[in-house]
Amino acid sequence: xxxxxxxxxxxxxxVQSVRDALATEMERDDDVLVMGEDVGKNGGVFxxxxxxxKEFGEDRVIDTPLAESGIIGTAVxxxxxxxxxxxxxxxxxxxxxxxxxxxxxxxxxxxRSRSRFTLPMVLRAPYGGGIRAPEHHSESKEAFYxxxxxxxxxxxxxxxxTKGLLTSAIRDPDPVxxxxxxxxxxxxxxxxxxxxxxxxxxxxxxxxxxxxxxxFTYGAMTRPSLEAAEELAEEGVDAExxxxxxxxxxxxxxxxxxxxxxxRACVVHEAPKTGGLAGEITATLQEEALLYQEAPIQRVTGYxxxxxxxAMEDYYMxxxxxxxxxxxxxxxx
Amino acid sequence: xxxxxxxxxxSMVQVLDEDGSVVGDVPDVGxxxxxxxxxxxKLARHxxxxxxxxxxxxxxGTYPPLSGQEGAQVGSAMALAxxxxxxxxxxxxAANLVRGMGxxxxxxxxxxxxxxxxxxxxxxVFTAAVPIASQIPHATGMAWADKLKHGGDPENAYICYFGDxxxxxxxxxxxxxxxxxxxxxxxxxxNNNQWAISVPRERQTxxxxxxxxxxxYGFEGVRVDGMDPLAVYSVTSDALExxxxxxxxxxxxxxxxxxxxxxxxxxxxDDPSVYRTDEEVERxxxxxxxxxxxxxxxxxxxxxxERVDAIEEAVEEEVAAAIEEAESTARPDPSTMFEHVFEEAxxxxxxxxxxxxxxxxxxxxxxxxxx
Numbered sequence: 001x002x003x004x005x006x007x008x009x010x011x012x013x014x015v016q017s018v019r020d021a022l023a024t025e026m027e028r029d030d031d032v033l034v035m036g037e038d039v040g041k042n043g044g045v046f047x048x049x050x051x052x053x054k055e056f057g058e059d060r061v062i063d064t065p066l067a068e069s070g071i072i073g074t075a076v077x078x079x080x081x082x083x084x085x086x087x088x089x090x091x092x093x094x095x096x097x098x099x100x101x102x103x104x105x106x107x108x109x110x111x112r113s114r115s116r117f118t119l120p121m122v123l124r125a126p127y128g129g130g131i132r133a134p135e136h137h138s139e140s141k142e143a144f145y146x147x148x149x150x151x152x153x154x155x156x157x158x159x160x161x162t163k164g165l166l167t168s169a170i171r172d173p174d175p176v177x178x179x180x181x182x183x184x185x186x187x188x189x190x191x192x193x194x195x196x197x198x199x200x201x202x203x204x205x206x207x208x209x210x211x212x213x214x215x216f217t218y219g220a221m222t223r224p225s226l227e228a229a230e231e232l233a234e235e236g237v238d239a240e241x242x243x244x245x246x247x248x249x250x251x252x253x254x255x256x257x258x259x260x261x262x263x264r265a266c267v268v269h270e271a272p273k274t275g276g277l278a279g280e281i282t283a284t285l286q287e288e289a290l291l292y293q294e295a296p297i298q299r300v301t302g303y304x305x306x307x308x309x310x311a312m313e314d315y316y317m318x319x320x321x322x323x324x325x326x327x328x329x330x331x332x333x
Numbered sequence: 334x335x336x337x338x339x340x341x342x343x344s345m346v347q348v349l350d351e352d353g354s355v356v357g358d359v360p361d362v363g364x365x366x367x368x369x370x371x372x373x374x375k376l377a378r379h380x381x382x383x384x385x386x387x388x389x390x391x392x393x394g395t396y397p398p399l400s401g402q403e404g405a406q407v408g409s410a411m412a413l414a415x416x417x418x419x420x421x422x423x424x425x426x427a428a429n430l431v432r433g434m435g436x437x438x439x440x441x442x443x444x445x446x447x448x449x450x451x452x453x454x455x456x457x458v459f460t461a462a463v464p465i466a467s468q469i470p471h472a473t474g475m476a477w478a479d480k481l482k483h484g485g486d487p488e489n490a491y492i493c494y495f496g497d498x499x500x501x502x503x504x505x506x507x508x509x510x511x512x513x514x515x516x517x518x519x520x521x522x523x524n525n526n527q528w529a530i531s532v533p534r535e536r537q538t539x540x541x542x543x544x545x546x547x548x549x550y551g552f553e554g555v556r557v558d559g560m561d562p563l564a565v566y567s568v569t570s571d572a573l574e575x576x577x578x579x580x581x582x583x584x585x586x587x588x589x590x591x592x593x594x595x596x597x598x599x600x601x602x603d604d605p606s607v608y609r610t611d612e613e614v615e616r617x618x619x620x621x622x623x624x625x626x627x628x629x630x631x632x633x634x635x636x637x638x639e640r641v642d643a644i645e646e647a648v649e650e651e652v653a654a655a656i657e658e659a660e661s662t663a664r665p666d667p668s669t670m671f672e673h674v675f676e677e678a679x680x681x682x683x684x685x686x687x688x689x690x691x692x693x694x695x696x697x698x699x700x701x702x703x704x
Contacts, residue, residue: 059481065514070507078473080459084482097503104464105471111673113460114451118676122630150674173676226426249679
């Protein structure tokens with residue numbers, strides 16, 4: 001996977017590794033450019049594009065008017081002409097004004113034109129809750145994009161994966177929605193190689209091996225899932241934690257393989273339960289591994305309410321305690 | 334006075350009067366090209382008539398007719414240089430044919446075969462966009478990419494077509510606003526055909542004209558008689574030239590408002606008699622672009638009865654050949670449905686393709702096809 005294993009590493013936060021991936025790919029490929037509101041001189045509201053404007057100039061790190069459909073729609077035009085735009089939407093909760101461009105064109109241009117026109121673009125957005133943000137800044141709507149054929153949807157959970165996955169996304173000949181869990185933008189650091197490397201899109205990663213129950217999760221929820229697994233280990237429950245990394249295409253093989261080993265599952269995401277990807281994972285296990293199933297599959301998710309203002313968000317977001325309850329329900333059935 | 338009542342000649346560029354006499358500056362177009370313009374317009378009109386008829390006979394799906402708009406489409410498209418790009422809406426069959434999209438492809442698209450929406454390699458036409466105004470930001474992005482790739486000095490111009498209804502959409506504003514800010518080589522060509530399905534132009538905007546909206550984006554807006562192909566050619570040529578090499582202090586983009594009329598329904602699924610009068614239609618038919626250009630060409634000695642007859646005959650043959658070709662093309666193989674989603678199908682999709690192939694193999698295509 002890593003093409004330059006021996007190279008020096010840096011200790012970066014997740015958001016720094018976003019910046020590192022962008023800089024590395026922009027250095028490597030003149031067609032890559034970054035565009036969006038505040039991405040230039042300001043370096044992005046989360047500093048994901050810090051310093052790029054100075055390094056690559058205003059024609060490659062472009063401050064655009066505040067217009068989500070305009071940002072995504074013009075990126076579609078640029079990508080169709082062979083550039084590799086990486087538009088940023090400042091918060092995923094603001095993607096809706098550009099939704100028509102995402103589903104009608106970004107996802108469909110290859111199909112509509114029978115591959116005459118293709119879109120090597122990556123739509124980035126900080127996503128998810130837990131940072132005490134105002135209204136419409138904390139949504140977790142990855143299921144919208146995963147439901148749309150023609151899009152790949154990536155959600156990293158570590159600095160290493162972030163750089164490798166974003167690099168793969170930029171090099172992908174097809175459009176990718178890259179959702180960055182902003183709760184863990186700066187929550188911890190990790191070793192990230194200085195050179196370029198790819199983490200393949202569509203492959204899950206087993207973060208903790210275990211034999212009693214499988215926890216399927218991704219993004220910011222990987223940490224409370226691991227935390228719960230460690231806590232329960234003290235009580236004698238050996239949980240395996242699988243981080244999907246890409247929610248579309250989903251690594252069904254890894255999911256099924258883990259479940260066949262444990263026979264029990266708890267799926268964790270912060271998105272609302274109804275229509276969420278936990279349902280998709282559950283259905284996959286019903287289709288592929290019914291006879292291995294020892295207990296009902298548990299779903300630990302956000303509630304079916306609009307994302308609450310921050311006085312209540314700690315109660316909305318799944319935490320280690322809720323994950324532990326879900327695991328116990330699966331194990332004790 | 335409502336827009337529909339107002340004399341459309343008001344503050345509009347015009348070259349030919351309604352009777353074809355010259356009232357403005359005739360653009361520099363060669364004799365052969367003038368006859369070709371007439372030929373293309375006749376071809377588009379005949380194609381349109383036949384396409385509506387095919388739909389009525391159940392040989393084609395829903396189709397958006399263009400009759401009345403031949404002058405705007407052919408006049409503008411003929412002004413383009415070979416390398417320039419056309420970004421159409423879904424009604425630009427005539428503009429597209431001028432740019433090298435075969436009529437059989439247009440037919441196939443409306444017959445439900447997506448291959449018809451894949452312009453041949455080397456034909457600089459973008460795919461037809463059905464969601465209103467959504468192609469406008471694409472046009473800006475394409476023009477912007479050209480400018481970025483060539484150090485700020487773009488090689489080509491990008492003409493984007495849309496209707497009057499599109500000017501109410503956010504994408505119109507966002508696309509034109511980006512074009513103004515980044516000074517991209519765009520021509521935004523609004524086919525103001527007076528009606529967005531049943532909603533009249535006055536319900537789209539309180540602005541006196543659509544062209545004046547350009548002021549808000551910091552570039553020029555021009556109003557032209559869209560049923561006067563020579564005026565359209567002239568205005569579009571100027572706009573294309575400015576897009577590629579603007580004069581001192583000029584911005585590259587232009588918004589052209591081509592004032593015209595859609596004679597028929599919005600699509601074959603629509604019945605315009607519900608929302609407009611025969612009298613109104615007749616009043617606009619008096620401005621028909623085809624007899625206007627024909628009268629001009631006859632006055633110039635470029636056309637006579639014999640040549641007109643020959644063109645009519647040629648046009649009928651061309652359309653018949655296109656229909657024959659479209660209808661004799663085999664349906665697309667259904668497995669190709671899976672082939673144009675991603676460059677490489679992810680495992681789930683590959684599995685669905687296999688499942689589909691197996692069930693098709695087992696039951697045969699007759700089990701799937703409606704008869």
